Amino acid sequence: MNPFEHRKIAIRxxxxxxxxxxxxxKEVIDLAEKLHEMxxxxxxxxxxxxxxxxxxxxxxxxxxxxxKKATGISVIKITDPxxxxxxxx
Numbered sequence: 785m786n787p788f789e790h791r792k793i794a795i796r797x798x799x800x801x802x803x804x805x806x807x808x809x810k811e812v813i814d815l816a817e818k819l820h821e822m823x824x825x826x827x828x829x830x831x832x833x834x835x836x837x838x839x840x841x842x843x844x845x846x847x848x849x850x851x852k853k854a855t856g857i858s859v860i861k862i863t864d865p866x867x868x869x870x871x872x873x
Contacts, residue, residue: 785827806834824853836860844868 786792812833819829828850835843843862854862
């Protein structure tokens with residue numbers, strides 16, 4: 785759904801490295817609905833719910849608005865790729 789062609793290409797490349805494919809589980813949908821109540825967009829809520837369900841430690845995004853809105857989520861660290869790299873060094 786990304787409107788930018790170069791980003792769509794990058795997303796397809798990243799998908800090759802995925803080790804987990806999360807299905808449409810009730811627990812994921814329920815969590816996504818709770819996250820959506822925090823004013824997160826529906827797709828963002830679903831992506832974060834999938835990451836949480838998959839026991840990810842980090843959710844990386846370049847969406848500054850999402851990072852700001854997600855400050856109340858404590859079960860996963862939501863940050864941008866550059867900050868993640870700085871933290872991990």
